[in-house]
Structures are given as C-alpha cells and as structure tokens.
Amino acid sequence: MHDTHNRAAIDEMGYAMSRLEIESDISDDGKTVHEVSTSQRSNNPLNNLDNEIAQLTKLKSEPHQLLSQVAPGRRDLPVSTVKMLAGRECNFSGRGRFSSADCCHVLSRYLPVNGPWPVDQMSSRAYVSQFSADGSLFVAGFQGSHIRIYNVEKGWKVQKNILAKSLRWTVTDTSLSPDQRHLVYASMSPIVHIVNVGSAETESLANITEIHDGLDFSAADNDGGYSFGIFSVKFSTDGREVVAGSSDDSIYVYDLEANKPSLRILAHSSDVNTVCFADESGHLIYSGSDDTYCKVWDRRCLNARDKPAGVLTGHLEGITFIDSRGDGRYFISNGKDQTIKLWDIRSMSANATCSPGFRNYEWDYRWMDYPSQAKDVKHPCDLSVATYRGHSVLRTLIRCYFSPAYSTGQKYIYTGSHNSCVYIYDLVSGAQVATLKHHKSPVRDCSWHPYYPMLVSSSWDGDVVKWEFPGSGEPPVSLGKKRVRRRHI
Numbered sequence: 001m002h003d004t005h006n007r008a009a010i011d012e013m014g015y016a017m018s019r020l021e022i023e024s025d026i027s028d029d030g031k032t033v034h035e036v037s038t039s040q041r042s043n044n045p046l047n048n049l050d051n052e053i054a055q056l057t058k059l060k061s062e063p064h065q066l067l068s069q070v071a072p073g074r075r076d077l078p079v080s081t082v083k084m085l086a087g088r089e090c091n092f093s094g095r096g097r098f099s100s101a102d103c104c105h106v107l108s109r110y111l112p113v114n115g116p117w118p119v120d121q122m123s124s125r126a127y128v129s130q131f132s133a134d135g136s137l138f139v140a141g142f143q144g145s146h147i148r149i150y151n152v153e154k155g156w157k158v159q160k161n162i163l164a165k166s167l168r169w170t171v172t173d174t175s176l177s178p179d180q181r182h183l184v185y186a187s188m189s190p191i192v193h194i195v196n197v198g199s200a201e202t203e204s205l206a207n208i209t210e211i212h213d214g215l216d217f218s219a220a221d222n223d224g225g226y227s228f229g230i231f232s233v234k235f236s237t238d239g240r241e242v243v244a245g246s247s248d249d250s251i252y253v254y255d256l257e258a259n260k261p262s263l264r265i266l267a268h269s270s271d272v273n274t275v276c277f278a279d280e281s282g283h284l285i286y287s288g289s290d291d292t293y294c295k296v297w298d299r300r301c302l303n304a305r306d307k308p309a310g311v312l313t314g315h316l317e318g319i320t321f322i323d324s325r326g327d328g329r330y331f332i333s334n335g336k337d338q339t340i341k342l343w344d345i346r347s348m349s350a351n352a353t354c355s356p357g358f359r360n361y362e363w364d365y366r367w368m369d370y371p372s373q374a375k376d377v378k379h380p381c382d383l384s385v386a387t388y389r390g391h392s393v394l395r396t397l398i399r400c401y402f403s404p405a406y407s408t409g410q411k412y413i414y415t416g417s418h419n420s421c422v423y424i425y426d427l428v429s430g431a432q433v434a435t436l437k438h439h440k441s442p443v444r445d446c447s448w449h450p451y452y453p454m455l456v457s458s459s460w461d462g463d464v465v466k467w468e469f470p471g472s473g474e475p476p477v478s479l480g481k482k483r484v485r486r487r488h489i
Contacts, residue, residue: 051385053330053344054428061104061409079105104409111424112448112455113434116465119156119456122146126458127396128174129445137180137197138447138456140464141171147185149197152449158202165193165206165214173232178239188229190218192244192254217244217252219261231273231397237280245272251287251297265306267295273397274321278345279328284309288319288333293352296345310348313355314341314382316374317365320397325410330385332413334400336365336393338375340415341384342427354381365394388425390432391417396444396460402427404450414455416443422457422467436467 098106124144131138131152137159138150145167149160164171168188175184181198193212195204206212217230228248235242241262242254251272253263268289278284278296285297298309317336324331333341361371370392391398400415403424412433414424422436422443441460448455453469 051344053325053342053385057409057411057428060101060405061108061411062101101409104407104411107453108403108408108411110453110469111434112453112467112469113436114469115467116436116438116457117468119150119464119466120148121464122462124462125170125441125444125460126462126464127170127172127444129447129456129458129464130174130176131447131449131456132176132180133178133450134180135450135452137176139174139176139183140458141174141185142462143170145171147171147174147183147195149183160195160197160204161202162195162204162212163206165212166191168229172230175233175235175242177235178237182239184215184233184235184242186230186233186244188247190228190230190246191216192230192233192242215242215254215256215259217246217254217261231271232275234276236277236282238282241282243275243277243285245275245287245289247271249289251275251285253285253299263299263302265297265302267297267306267308268293270318273319274333276322276324276331278324278331279326281328284328284345286322286324286331288322290318292316292318292335292355294319294322294331294333294343296348307351310345310350311352312343312345312348312383313352314343314379314384314387315339316377316379320393321399323399323401325402326405332400332402334393334398334415336370338370338389338391338393340388340391340400340413340425342386342388342413343383344385347383347385349381349383354379367395370394386427386430388413388430390425391415391421391423392419394418395442398442399445401446401448403448406451407449407453414446414448416446416457416459418442420459420461422446422455438465439463 120140122142122144124142126140126142128139128141136153138152141147145164147162147164148158150156151159164185166189171185171187173186183195183197184192186192191214193214195212196210199210201209204210228246230244230246232245233242240256242256244252246252249266249268249270249272251265251267252261255262267287268291270290272287272289274288276286278286283299287295292315294312295308296310315335315337319333319335321334322331329345331343335341361373363371395418398416398418400413402410403412403414411427412424413427414422417423420439420441420443423432424434425431426433436457439459439461443457443459446455446457455467456464458464
C-alpha cells in the first residue's frame, strides 16, 4: 500500500512538473526570443527513426523503466525531474542512484535556451567559436585577425588575445590540442600557425610578444608555393598530428613531432571544406567537399591511387561541415542543399557511381537564395540515415554538431544558420525542439558546453553570446550592432 501511494503521488508531481517545463515562458527581452518546440512542431518529422542509432540514443538518454512509469493517458510526456528524484529516493530502480542514462534524461530536458547574455562584441565577423574538451576554455576567431581564448571558469576573462600572423582573408578554423596547451589556426594559406596557449603572456602578437610557429602544409605539394588555403583543421586525439582540408581538393596530415606533412590525399574533385577524425584511434578520417560527397578514409590501407574506404552520396550541393559522433560509425554533415544528414558508414559504397545529375538552374550560395524548385529534389542514391531541414546554409560554411554525450546522450543535433538563428533538432524524431533568436547576421558557428546546459553562438554581427538554463540570474543584455559587410567564404 505504501509503495502504491508513493507511486500515485509521484505521478501527480511528475505530470505537473512536465507541464510546467514544457510551457516555459519566453525571455522578457522583446528583441531576443527563443522558441521551444515539441515533436508536433517538427518541420520534417522522421516518425521515430528506425535505426540502430535510435536505440543507442535511447539507451544513453532514457531513464530506467521503473522510473519512467507515468499515469495513464500521459505516456507522451517526458519523465519529470521531480518524479525522477522521488523515484531515486524510493529506490524504484533497485540501484539506489541514477545511472548515466538517468542523468542524461534529466539534464537533456533543460535546454540552453534562456538569454542570451553577452560574452564579447567585436567590430568584425566571428567565424569560429568552440569550447575546449573539458569546457574550461572557449575559443572565438574573427575576421579581423583576432582570436580570443576565454577562461570560462574565471568569469569569461580573456586568457589569451591572439593577433594572427599572415592572415589571408579570415581565420577559417582553429583547434585546441587535447592537453589544451597549444592552438592551431588556419586561413586561406597553406601555412597553419601554432600558439602556446599555456604561456603567461595574455597579449599574443605574432612574432612580437610570442612566436607563432608555422606548419607548412605546402611542403607535401610538389608544385610548391602558396597555391591553396586551409578550410578545416583538427588535432588528433593524441595531439601528435593535425589533419586539414584544403582548397586544392586535398586532405593533409601533419606530423608535429617530425615537423612535416606525413600524408597528402588528393581526396575530392573540389574544395575540401571539412575534415575530422572518426574516433580516438585516428585511423579513420571523414571528409566533405563541394563535389557533394562525404568520404571515409582508412589510413591503414591507403594505396597510391588515394582510394577512399567508401563514399556516401545524398547531398545535392556542397558540404560545409562534418561532425563525428566519436564512435567510428556515425556522423552528421551540413550541406548547401539546406539540409543536415545523418550517416552510418556501414552503408557507404565503394565508389561514387551515382551523381545527383545536372541541375537545370544557376545558383551560387555565396550571394543567392536557394532556388525554390530545388527544395523538393531528392538524390537518386541517397545513402543517409536521416535528413533534417529548417535552417539555411548560405553565404558561409555553416557548422553543425551532436549535442554533448555527458549531459544529453547526444540526443540532439544543433546548427547555426544564415537567417541569424541557432536550431536544435531531436536526433531520433527529427523535431525542431528549439530556435534561438538574437543575432542580426549569419551564425556560422556555435558550441554546446560539454557538461553544463550552456550554448554559445557567434555571428557575423560580431556578437558572441551565451544561452543557458536557467541562466545567470541577470537579465539578458541587448548589444549594439556594428554591421560589417565583406566578401563571403
């Protein structure tokens, strides 16, 4: 009787809290609006993704079944935090504590949608914004040659203000080493520079207050010279190598100990906009290009013909960014066809035997809107697991990511957008669960804190702002806008 009474009381508390959280109020700032959606508001619902990754996501983010029992007629609602806590105290699961999946279920309900609160404002476009792996540092790169590293744990104090060396056009990408002692930054040049982040010097002026050593990727190019630029650069998980994607259609791997490129792959037939390692082993590399293909490269069995381990077709236009789930199997890509696609590399083909065909319209994403007649076109050989629509990928190489494993079980994906917003999608249902509105120019990059419900977005309007749940306790601040109009990359 006591157990039954407890369960009934908990059910009522759980339902009340669920309604309260779903109907969370909007920010008081009239100019800053966030929207939280349920699956009924999905732009393109996936009808509960029927795939292994759906089961993996549920295992990592759903509560124990004895904690998830709800009152009749209310099974469509998430399990509330109050009910989860009460169930834990009553030891319904028999474990006496929350599992990691239970924790993810609780934390993933508190989306970082309140705010925003200002981090910084610059007079030039923000191109890069990323948290470090442990969330203690945050890196923002701007077109005006500045890269700032903020100490998150010390009130977002600027720990390092870097003035980039030999910058060509803009900072295209940055990457922190796994030990967070060094940062590499790239631009439209084959030379990637490396900075000592751990030094005591706050102002890092290239070759004035500190040395910014150059990693010359053109040393692997027989043609020599400054013939290409770097769009994407990433440290390996052991910190010994840097992988880069370039405008000469190639993937480069730079050996930091040998101080020279160790590998060049003529990977695509157009710009390689994005590269990353698939997992901690460093054996697999994912690449995405303006030739519309995602490719998988296994360094253990590369031959002289630069043949990939597999090719994934499905995008109709060029690929702007790839993010790995970290398991060596799944990744997502953002495309200029205005979609994010989810991929399982076990579905890849041996080569690109199927193309989307010739389009019957002229279009350049750098200055034109996406043609209306192209929005319903489907690739004849789409190998992707799922497709997500709602954001826009125009003018610049907009990035997308999986949400953090620790706090959400990677149950969401999120992306910047040309229409100045940040979009958050449910990985399994495809629902657009939140839209963050503040910026006045394209949001090229954004980053979710690896442990806390905090997301930082940066835009071409020069603003770097943070979104939180429940917030810092202070009212959001409106930042004055300084419009900067320049060429697009």
